[in-house]
Amino acid sequence: MKYLEEFQDPRLARRLLDEIHAVTTRPWALMEVCGGQTHSIIRHGIDQLLPEQVELIHGPGCPVCVTPLETIDKALEIASRPGVIFCSFGDMLRVPGSDRDLFQVRSHGGDVRVVYSPLDALRIAQQNPEREVVFFGIGFETTAPPNAMTVYQAEKLGVKNFSMLVSHVRVPPAIEALMTSPDCRVQAFLAAGHVCSVMGTEEYPELAERFRVPIVVTGFEPLDILEGVRRAVIQLERGDHRVENAYERAVRPEGNPAARRMLADVFEVTDRPWRGIGTIPASGWRLSERYRPYDAEHRFEVGDIATQEPAACRSGEVLQGLLKPHECEAFGTTCTPRTPLGATMVSSEGACAAYYLYRRLGGPVAAAAPTAMEASPVG
Numbered sequence: 001m002k003y004l005e006e007f008q009d010p011r012l013a014r015r016l017l018d019e020i021h022a023v024t025t026r027p028w029a030l031m032e033v034c035g036g037q038t039h040s041i042i043r044h045g046i047d048q049l050l051p052e053q054v055e056l057i058h059g060p061g062c063p064v065c066v067t068p069l070e071t072i073d074k075a076l077e078i079a080s081r082p083g084v085i086f087c088s089f090g091d092m093l094r095v096p097g098s099d100r101d102l103f104q105v106r107s108h109g110g111d112v113r114v115v116y117s118p119l120d121a122l123r124i125a126q127q128n129p130e131r132e133v134v135f136f137g138i139g140f141e142t143t144a145p146p147n148a149m150t151v152y153q154a155e156k157l158g159v160k161n162f163s164m165l166v167s168h169v170r171v172p173p174a175i176e177a178l179m180t181s182p183d184c185r186v187q188a189f190l191a192a193g194h195v196c197s198v199m200g201t202e203e204y205p206e207l208a209e210r211f212r213v214p215i216v217v218t219g220f221e222p223l224d225i226l227e228g229v230r231r232a233v234i235q236l237e238r239g240d241h242r243v244e245n246a247y248e249r250a251v252r253p254e255g256n257p258a259a260r261r262m263l264a265d266v267f268e269v270t271d272r273p274w275r276g277i278g279t280i281p282a283s284g285w286r287l288s289e290r291y292r293p294y295d296a297e298h299r300f301e302v303g304d305i306a307t308q309e310p311a312a313c314r315s316g317e318v319l320q321g322l323l324k325p326h327e328c329e330a331f332g333t334t335c336t337p338r339t340p341l342g343a344t345m346v347s348s349e350g351a352c353a354a355y356y357l358y359r360r361l362g363g364p365v366a367a368a369a370p371t372a373m374e375a376s377p378v379g
């Protein structure tokens with residue numbers, strides 16, 4: 001496939017790997033921020049091809065995984081109400097709340113629908129004026145612009161029976177929280193390329209300077225990730241701490257100005273709890289005062305739901321890079337994709353799901369399944 005296979009070329013991957021091996025002289029710990037990058041790394045066995053001294057730590061960048069339990073419970077409460085049509089992307093339906101998930105709400109008669117765009121939900125609201133239609137708006141800076149635009153459209157079109165349960169999160173405050181944690185081992189970041197395609201890179205130099213940490217904006221294909229690792233390791237070996245853009249085909253320093261304007265109009269920054277991690281100041285967006293009538297949390301008065309994370313699930317440690325998924329006692333035994341205890345086992349970007357899908361049932365290396373890159377001349 002054009003523009004995809006080029007970034008999976010085994011010979012170029014070999015060359016990048018040789019360079020990484022040649023420049024590495026000491027142990028380094030790099031965090032890939034995004035769950036999409038984690039899946040690519042585990043799927044292609046990239047972490048196993050790197051020098052032993054280079055460790056990839058999986059970060060908190062899975063939007064489904066970090067959506068707080070209280071927000072899931074609010075979604076379940078709203079979706080259970082008579083007359084409501086609750087619309088969501090598919091991977092939220094199996095995320096466990098305190099005592100059930102959205103699939104179970106649907107099996108008990110709730111009208112829960114999978115949509116592929118927030119605009120689908122708005123259309124459903126226009127087609128069902130007698131019903132309340134709610135869209136579950138979660139995610140990082142990547143999914144926030146279309147959600148913002150949908151609320152903007154709802155107001156413009158005067159669609160009053162549409163609202164959004166918003167749980168958007170922002171990457172830079174999460175990097176700050178990770179770096180100020182006493183347990184932090186991260187020495188460099190592979191920043192999420194798709195987030196930067198929206199927001200640009202302007203928020204990162206201050207973080208790189210303050211924490212003396214290299215930040216390399218990185219894409220998602222194997223060659224993108226290897227190039228991100230190569231640049232990060234070179235900086236670490238030289239004692240640099242700069243922001244570099246290794247995803248220039250998608251990311252400009254200023255990001256996407258139209259999307260950023262839409263975000264600034266519809267959302268305002270707020271403190272946000274992250275599942276398993278806790279509240280990170282200024283790490284989220286909520287609807288701004290003008291669009292507050294479209295806020296499902298206010299419309300359905302579900303602001304005061306208290307929750308308790310299940311003790312068996314250690315996804316908070318997984319999301320902070322303190323624990324690898326297969327090191328969790330429940331991994332692959334009481335917790336599987338069919339019987340998930342935490343969102344990181346459910347989401348298509350969750351680290352636990354990646355380890356379960358691609359290998360790691362019996363140990364970090366020995367049980368590895370063959371991957372595209374390992375089966376190629378690279379390996």
Ligand code: SF4
Pocket residue numbers: 312313314315316318325328329330331332335336340341342343344345352
């Ligand atoms: S394996 Fe399951 S229980 Fe363990 S951290 Fe991952 S989601 Fe939670």
